[in-house]
Amino acid sequence: MHPKLTLKTFALGPWQTNCYVIESTQSTMKDCWIIDAGYDPQPMLQFIQASGLSPVKVILTHAHLDHIAGLHEVRRLWPKVPILIHEMERDFLAEPELNLSAMMDEPVVAPPADELLKHGQNLELYGQIFEIRHTPGHSPGGITLYQPLLKTALVGDTLFARSIGRYDFPTSDGPTLMQSIRDQLLTLPDDTAVLPGHGPATTIGNERKYNPYLRE
Template sequence: MEFTILPVTPYQQNCSLVWDAHGRAALIDPGGEAERLLAEVARRGLTLEKLLLTHGHLDHVGAAAELRDALRIPIIGPQRDEAFWLDSLPQQAELFGFPPAEALVPDQWLEDGDRVDVGAIHFDVLHCPGHTPGHVVFYAPEARLAFVGDVLFKGSIGRTDFPRGNHAALLAAIREKLLPLGDDVRFVPGHGAMSTFGHERRANPFVGMASEEDSA
């Protein structure tokens, strides 16, 4: 499995392009700049097969419908509770100054424990609510790599002050579903630099060992 991170939109959201040895590819969280994303796919000689969404915030899905319509490929994810946010894309676009957007319905909703294949790449689906209710994480066990959207960042965690956010649920998802995957697992967050679950377990003030000591 190979991948590259393509920050898009003024929010610099990390859209990830992933592909297998045969050039079968997917975009994870195509938040905008569809032409630029397609140019990168073409430059690498890849065949884009799927669009994977971690959650329904506009800066993570803004180019999904345009890419689906242009290429006739499916949008996969997030979990069904994310319809709350996908239905509100027109309002999100107006609020945040993005180009007009229509409500979006994915071709396939995901549930915790599902598996998504992109060519020879296998992703386990982890439902990790808190930042948003239907947020999912895509974890590739063979590559020891996770795409976590806005659940966890290097040194921080996702916001929970949006409608239907839940701080306790977010912390539980990180501590019970992500960190147990292993200290060596690298992750691509929705914004900013990559890290490992081990580094966050040791150093992240919100979910790491220091936070556990403070609450003891």
């Protein structure tokens, strides 16, 4: 990450969902972003509290249950922190059939979004601009947060190390997923770090070369 920002990863819950905290390296700056809030978010929340950080945004890469189940606990600690999600998934947060939690014993009904995101929108943290790239396929409103100076892309469940997101869910679509990867991710520089929603980090170059799903 850029010397002004640092990123902490937390693999949370039964699906080991990667959730991220982005903060400043300067101790006097305490604003932070939360990227996704999965099941059992206590390790992430405890880190934020122990570090004296103040979340100013919760940005959701998409609204499947394992990325939103911790939102109520985030809001319990920080009632006014805004939740941001792509406009195509505004209804997913409160609808278990859409967020895929209807199959679970405890369906997830998350708090509503405060801001709806669009492709090409920019978000700023400590002078660093993160570009919102709409990367549907795994879900209709999946997004990637791309920061060119940091050479970092937080891709949700669109792309993984040596794999790609599932597209067998009711609101998923395989061809759309592949188009998102080709048009929005593989167009990034090879040295771009890929931070996925599950599993280890990788790079665009590694996936271009070794990912079996991306071979022509």
